Amino acid sequence: MKRRFITAILAGVMTASLLAGCGNAKTDGSSNEAKGTGELSGTITFAIWDNNLNEFIEQNDMIGKFQEQYPDIDVEVEKIKDDSEYWNAMKMRASANQLPDVMFNKPFTLSRFKDYLVDLSGTEAAANNELAQGYAVDGRVLGLPMTSGYEYVYYWKDMFAEAGVEVPTTWSELEDAAKKLQDYYGKDNKDFMAIACGLKDEWPDYPYMEFMPALESGNGQNWNDMAKTDEPFAEGTDIYRAYHKVNDLFTSGVLGKDPLGLGNDQVTSIFATKGAAMIALGDWGLQNIQNGAEDISQLGTFYLPTRDSESDPYNVIVQGDSFMGVTTHSKNQEAAIAFVEWFYSDAWYPEYINFVSSASSMSNFPKEKDPILAEADKLCPDMVLVMYDGGGDDFSAIQNVTTFDYKKLGAEMLTEGFDLDAALEELNASWTNARATLGIQ
Amino acid sequence: MTKLSKKRKQFIVVSLVIPMLLLIGFVVVPGLDLIRMSFTNWDGYSQDSQFIGFRNYITMFQNKDLWQSLRNNAIYFVVHLFMIPLELAFAVLLTGKLRAAKFYKTMVFMPYIINGVAIAYAFSYFFSPVNGAFDAILTGLHLENWIRSWLSDPKIVNYVLAFVSIWRFSGYHVILFMAALQSIPADIAEAARVDGANTWHLFKYIQVPSIMLMVDFVLFDNIRGALQVFDIPFVMTSGGPGYASSTFTLYTIKTAFTFSNFGLASTMAVAIMVLIVVIYLIQNKLIHGVILREGKK
Numbered sequence: 001m002k003r004r005f006i007t008a009i010l011a012g013v014m015t016a017s018l019l020a021g022c023g024n025a026k027t028d029g030s031s032n033e034a035k036g037t038g039e040l041s042g043t044i045t046f047a048i049w050d051n052n053l054n055e056f057i058e059q060n061d062m063i064g065k066f067q068e069q070y071p072d073i074d075v076e077v078e079k080i081k082d083d084s085e086y087w088n089a090m091k092m093r094a095s096a097n098q099l100p101d102v103m104f105n106k107p108f109t110l111s112r113f114k115d116y117l118v119d120l121s122g123t124e125a126a127a128n129n130e131l132a133q134g135y136a137v138d139g140r141v142l143g144l145p146m147t148s149g150y151e152y153v154y155y156w157k158d159m160f161a162e163a164g165v166e167v168p169t170t171w172s173e174l175e176d177a178a179k180k181l182q183d184y185y186g187k188d189n190k191d192f193m194a195i196a197c198g199l200k201d202e203w204p205d206y207p208y209m210e211f212m213p214a215l216e217s218g219n220g221q222n223w224n225d226m227a228k229t230d231e232p233f234a235e236g237t238d239i240y241r242a243y244h245k246v247n248d249l250f251t252s253g254v255l256g257k258d259p260l261g262l263g264n265d266q267v268t269s270i271f272a273t274k275g276a277a278m279i280a281l282g283d284w285g286l287q288n289i290q291n292g293a294e295d296i297s298q299l300g301t302f303y304l305p306t307r308d309s310e311s312d313p314y315n316v317i318v319q320g321d322s323f324m325g326v327t328t329h330s331k332n333q334e335a336a337i338a339f340v341e342w343f344y345s346d347a348w349y350p351e352y353i354n355f356v357s358s359a360s361s362m363s364n365f366p367k368e369k370d371p372i373l374a375e376a377d378k379l380c381p382d383m384v385l386v387m388y389d390g391g392g393d394d395f396s397a398i399q400n401v402t403t404f405d406y407k408k409l410g411a412e413m414l415t416e417g418f419d420l421d422a423a424l425e426e427l428n429a430s431w432t433n434a435r436a437t438l439g440i441q
Numbered sequence: 442m443t444k445l446s447k448k449r450k451q452f453i454v455v456s457l458v459i460p461m462l463l464l465i466g467f468v469v470v471p472g473l474d475l476i477r478m479s480f481t482n483w484d485g486y487s488q489d490s491q492f493i494g495f496r497n498y499i500t501m502f503q504n505k506d507l508w509q510s511l512r513n514n515a516i517y518f519v520v521h522l523f524m525i526p527l528e529l530a531f532a533v534l535l536t537g538k539l540r541a542a543k544f545y546k547t548m549v550f551m552p553y554i555i556n557g558v559a560i561a562y563a564f565s566y567f568f569s570p571v572n573g574a575f576d577a578i579l580t581g582l583h584l585e586n587w588i589r590s591w592l593s594d595p596k597i598v599n600y601v602l603a604f605v606s607i608w609r610f611s612g613y614h615v616i617l618f619m620a621a622l623q624s625i626p627a628d629i630a631e632a633a634r635v636d637g638a639n640t641w642h643l644f645k646y647i648q649v650p651s652i653m654l655m656v657d658f659v660l661f662d663n664i665r666g667a668l669q670v671f672d673i674p675f676v677m678t679s680g681g682p683g684y685a686s687s688t689f690t691l692y693t694i695k696t697a698f699t700f701s702n703f704g705l706a707s708t709m710a711v712a713i714m715v716l717i718v719v720i721y722l723i724q725n726k727l728i729h730g731v732i733l734r735e736g737k738k
Contacts, residue, residue: 084698
């Protein structure tokens with residue numbers, strides 16, 4: 001009898017745990033029990049993908065420091081492998097009402113998650129953030145950029161000097177410099193790349209394929225404007241001109257003998273050991289290059305010159321990166337907002353921003369650029385900053401229907417028999433159909 | 442009813458009910474939900490979706506990139522299919538009295554137990570155009586003319602990836618065949634030898650018919666594996682260049698997560714299930730009905 005009773009209890013516990021696992025976890029034990037004194041309490045989850053941030057959080061006891069100010073709020077940091085995996089996880093969790101309390105976004109994911117993010121307009125952190133307002137969706141600040149992201153072309157000054165090449169300031173100069181470098185070093189080293197670009201991974205062409213349409217005429221809203229026309233890939237448009245430039249550069253042989261066979265890690269290592277003369281990456285790339293290089297005294301940077309002539313404006317992309325936001329699924333929204341405020345306060349942010357190579361996004365905590373990155377500013381005093389927008393709802397909807405994948409398109413340019421004009425024509429046709437199907441005007 | 446038989450009955454009921462509940466909860470219900478989703482335009486994160494009838498199915502059939510991905514799957518299928526007789530031969534060889542058979546068995550099975558992503562990474566460096574080991578081997582053998590863009594030439598990339606797949610999975614098939622071969626009672630073979638059967642006769646009339654169930658399983662596993670191949674092309678080429686080395690599963694995942702079209706991706710998942718069953722039935726009919734002529738005795 002006793003045994004049967006124990007068996008029944010065990011079976012009951014198992015069934016309950018099974019059902020609890022399947023159910024919609026509404027009782028997560030982290031309810032925000034606001035105390036009579038008005039103090040905040042509860043547990044908040046903070047989901048990240050950035051290895052540098054994770055390392056810094058662990059080394060500097062972020063939770064301990066936060067709890068000095070908010071002793072009753074516990075923070076659970078959830079590290080997800082990389083950003084691709086992060087978006088996959090967040091999409092699934094959004095549909096299951098299981099988003100973390102605090103999450104990050106990129107410019108191109110803000111509009112996707114807009115219904116799940118709380119307006120942070122009223123926070124002090126938003127007021128001090130230089131970029132947040134520029135990325136507001138329908139007037140709501142849904143995320144606070146943790147860093148300002150700039151894109152650079154890293155190059156070896158000694159290699160340029162030996163080959164007699166000057167830092168280019170226009171697109172044609174870039175093409176000429178790349179050809180000259182390829183001819184000069186390529187004759188002795190068949191593996192040499194004037195411009196390193198690991199197209200096996202596809203995404204490393206983003207400085208060209210993602211940003212160049214916006215740089216072409218300095219329109220950071222380029223993707224959103226594309227959603228308003230039926231034939232955005234037609235001759236004469238920004239994207240048409242930009243992709244023709246990229247196509248000409250990529251197919252001129254300056255990416256080396258087999259760029260489609262190499263990934264970004266491989267080409268970054270090759271560049272770090274001077275097997276390549278240039279590589280276009282964000283500010284985050286500096287740490288990777290430094291890790292692979294023995295000596296960086298000859299490492300320099302300049303901004304990707306996409307303009308046709310020196311009389312045109314020298315457009316340079318700037319974008320907010322890692323937008324920290326509070327989700328509507330949070331049971332402890334006040335605690336989560338308090339965490340965001342704390343994160344961007346004197347207690348945490350200045351140390352963090354000095355740890356990473358990226359620029360500060362906070363006006364109250366300016367940061368001097370790394371000397372290597374600052375060289376690009378010195379070389380380009382007349383630059384015009386273009387605030388990049390990753391594309392809103394309409395663009396995303398059309399992109400999904402047409403399966404327009406600009407990063408893949410860039411890699412396809414290197415394949416045999418690829419016809420850019422035919423590809424753009426096909427995109428125009430599917431774009432028109434998609435707009436009609438989706439009823440986008 | 443005695444106490445023991447009552448307990449036995451209880452045990453049987455519990456043993457059946459729990460797996461059935463798990464099967465219903467984790468296979469049947471999600472499977473039915475997958476079919477339901479295949480008729481919607483759910484984007485993967487919105488709270489609602491619309492029923493759109495067969496539009497996803499029509500879109501799927503009109504998608505040329507998906508068809509190309511399916512053709513790539515066919516390469517894995519055919520290459521693995523041709524390897525099955527070889528795997529069987531290896532299994533027979535290793536089951537026999539071969540010197541250091543245990544060592545060979547371990548070596549053959551080893552690739553299967555290594556993490557697939559690690560294998561794919563290792564081979565992407567092996568076939569790398571810069572400092573790649575394979576090109577170095579060819580150069581060492583003075584076969585520089587044979588060097589190709591192994592991972593970026595659309596004409597050969599799928600064969601390179603299929604080779605990696607063979608390297609990884611052949612050992613698994615060999616071990617399965619060996620397990621089946623070892624289950625054949627030794628006295629049957631001895632009796633056949635007394636009757637004058639040679640090794641070929643033993644193989645053809647005793648070993649192969651005795652392990653037909655396992656052959657069926659390996660053939661089914663080949664179809665399932667070839668149509669669901671993911672990790673090797675994902676890590677080694679990301680399905681590129683373009684969609685030259687994409688596979689059905691890779692394209693399905695891209696549709697779901699890159700293009701936020703879970704409805705269409707669900708349609709593709711339903712299609713792949715149907716495809717696996719259909720190809721298996723055709724293959725079964727061909728092998729048993731035509732090649733082995735089982736029904737015409």
